[in-house]
Amino acid sequence: MPAWRSEVNDGDEDVISNDNLKKAFAGIRDDATVDLARAMIRIPSPNFGEGAVADFLAERMRKIGMEVQMMAVEHPTEAGKSTRQALGWLRGSGGGPTLMFNGHTDVNVMMPGWTVDPHEGRFENGWLWGLGAQDDKGGLAAALVAIEAITKAGIRLKGDVLYAPVATHKLGGTGTRTLLKKGVRADYCINIEHSANTVGSVIVGSVRVKIRTTTPGLFFRFTEEARGEYLNSIEQQMLCLEAFGPSLVAVPEGSWLRFKRHPELKDFPMIRHDAIHKDHYGRWCDLIFQIRTVPGMTLVRVKEDVDRALRGIKSRYPKFDCEVTIPANGPDDPFYMEPTELANSHPLVKAVADGYRAATDSAPLVGSVERIGNFGDGNVLDAAGIPSLQFGPGNIKNYPEWPAPDERVHVDELRTTARTCAYATLALCG
Numbered sequence: 001m002p003a004w005r006s007e008v009n010d011g012d013e014d015v016i017s018n019d020n021l022k023k024a025f026a027g028i029r030d031d032a033t034v035d036l037a038r039a040m041i042r043i044p045s046p047n048f049g050e051g052a053v054a055d056f057l058a059e060r061m062r063k064i065g066m067e068v069q070m071m072a073v074e075h076p077t078e079a080g081k082s083t084r085q086a087l088g089w090l091r092g093s094g095g096g097p098t099l100m101f102n103g104h105t106d107v108n109v110m111m112p113g114w115t116v117d118p119h120e121g122r123f124e125n126g127w128l129w130g131l132g133a134q135d136d137k138g139g140l141a142a143a144l145v146a147i148e149a150i151t152k153a154g155i156r157l158k159g160d161v162l163y164a165p166v167a168t169h170k171l172g173g174t175g176t177r178t179l180l181k182k183g184v185r186a187d188y189c190i191n192i193e194h195s196a197n198t199v200g201s202v203i204v205g206s207v208r209v210k211i212r213t214t215t216p217g218l219f220f221r222f223t224e225e226a227r228g229e230y231l232n233s234i235e236q237q238m239l240c241l242e243a244f245g246p247s248l249v250a251v252p253e254g255s256w257l258r259f260k261r262h263p264e265l266k267d268f269p270m271i272r273h274d275a276i277h278k279d280h281y282g283r284w285c286d287l288i289f290q291i292r293t294v295p296g297m298t299l300v301r302v303k304e305d306v307d308r309a310l311r312g313i314k315s316r317y318p319k320f321d322c323e324v325t326i327p328a329n330g331p332d333d334p335f336y337m338e339p340t341e342l343a344n345s346h347p348l349v350k351a352v353a354d355g356y357r358a359a360t361d362s363a364p365l366v367g368s369v370e371r372i373g374n375f376g377d378g379n380v381l382d383a384a385g386i387p388s389l390q391f392g393p394g395n396i397k398n399y400p401e402w403p404a405p406d407e408r409v410h411v412d413e414l415r416t417t418a419r420t421c422a423y424a425t426l427a428l429c430g
Contacts, residue, residue: 016426020155021358024422027149033414034128036060037141038121040105041130047106048075050167054086054105057144057165061088064148066163073167073178076334085167085175087184089160090147096159096429098185100386101143101421102176102377103136103192104169108403115406127408134394134409139192140165142393142417149422159429162186169377172334176377180384188348188428189386190421191378193371194394194409197356197416199364200371201349201389202264203379205293205339207302208274208328211310213237214284214321231319233285234278239317240287243309247272247289256309258301262294262341264368269293288328292373295341302326337379340388347428348387355423359416370395393417 045053058068066088075081085105110131116122118131128138147161162184166175193200213236216229243256250267251257259269270292278285291302303326314320327333342349344366356364371390378388393413396402 016423016430020153020426020430021423023153024146024149024155024426025419027152028145028415028418028422030411030415033142033145033418034123034411036145037128037133037138037414038123038130040137040141041121041128041132042119044119045105045107045132047168047170048081048083050105051084054084054165054167057105058086058088060144061086061163064151066090066147071179071182073175076171076174076332083167085179086165087179088163090151090157090163092157092159092161092429094158096157097187098160098162099425099428100162100164100186100189100381101147101192102164102166102189102381102388103140103143103392104167104175104377105132105137105140105165106168106170107132107137108135108170108407111403111405113405118407126411128411128414129406129408131407133407134194135403135407136169136192136194136392138394138409138414139194139392139417142414143190143192143421146418146422146425149418150425155426155430157425157429159187161425161429166377172336173377173380174334176380177334180380186386189378189381189388190348190352190424191376191381191388191390192392192417193374193376193378193390194396195391196370196395196397197391197393197413197420198369198371199349199352199356199366199389199391200369201342201344201346201366202262202295202368203340203371203375203390204265204268204373205297205379206290206335206337206375207293207299207326208288208290208333208335209306210325210328211237211240211287212284212323213240213287214323216283216321229319231317231321233283236320236322237276237285237287239313239320240310240322241273243313244289245271257291257305259294259297262296265294265372268373269297270373293339295339297339299326299336337375338383340379340382342387342389346387348389348424351424351427352389352391352420354427355420356416358423359419370397391417391420
């Protein structure tokens with residue numbers, strides 16, 4: 001059997017020892033992956049309640065010889081509120097890059113309609129059920145089993161492996177932003193996210209926009225002079241909705257937003273209107289919407305485009321009065337995400353794509369694919385200079401909407417994830 005070689009492009013080839021690959025794959029057992037994922041599901045870990053699962057994973061990492069650091073994570077806006085996350089390093093002999101596996105331990109909100117116990121970790125007919133099964137506890141379990149298989153096989157890597165099961169992803173990647181602020185770095189990152197085992201190398205970004213419209217007085221405006229100065233703040237927002245367009249529809253080229261349509265993201269950029277609010281007797285009305293951006297779009301240009309659209313409204317309706325904030329929560333808005341893109345020739349893309357091929361004996365799907373429209377902590381890491389892609393088990397198309405009750409992941413996807421992670425580790429750090 002020949003050594004595995006890159007088939008993503010015709011450039012430089014990564015060669016992995018067949019002996020090491022066989023030993024690593026042999027150490028990846030379905031029962032071990034399922035058991036670990038079930039144990040994690042059985043530990044409730046809502047946003048800012050991840051401490052117990054962090055303690056569990058810290059102990060597991062120590063048992064396989066990893067260097068562990070427990071890191072406090074502070075809430076970005078609520079003083080005194082904190083949680084914790086455990087980071088683990090498998091140290092190499094030196095001379096190789098550091099590969100990070102990043103996934104989140106906080107789970108989705110509990111949606112109504114569950115037909116199984118969300119914290120039981122039921123395993124039946126190949127399916128593992130439970131809150132966090134696909135987002136992201138199943139994938140995190142698979143990645144850790146891959147690291148454990150490499151250590152038990154006696155394979156000494158050159159580079160380091162960093163296992164980062166972060167807290168509070170659901171609050172704009174706060175756990176990942178915390179580890180970056182504390183100086184944690186890597187050369188590559190596989191962001192464990194539900195992608196149906198497709199290789200998410202092209203990922204949208206997100207910019208949230210807040211527009212506050214104001215009227216000069218209350219709505220009891222009976223004199224002709226007063227009515228002449230009045231434009232209802234809700235009606236002003238109607239003008240904004242008309243200018244920026246509807247939710248979940250691709251922004252037309254040549255309209256108010258400047259961009260180049262990406263072949264992997266043909267339905268983007270896209271608007272989603274998130275919230276509108278006005279007090280009964282209030283003078284102002286707030287509209288918040290987000291723009292899912294494509295590679296090549298920048299925050300500066302989005303600000304310019306929004307400002308130009310608002311000036312266009314003002315030119316037609318002189319009484320239009322607004323204040324805009326971009327990003328919506330200010331310059332440190334945790335929900336601001338830059339879009340990401342890695343070429344098929346990038347070493348990380350090659351390693352993961354070839355790992356999938358080795359794990360399944362089938363061709364990988366690379367690009368946006370099943371991560372289309374979604375972003376993750378990989379966006380945060382990529383913006384910090386750590387090339388990142390998104391990969392993992394679970395497919396949100398299994399559900400009529402997401403998040404959903406009866407979250408589940410199939411053991412075949414867990415096995416594929418573990419084997420792919422093992423291959424990528426050997427290819428990049430070996």
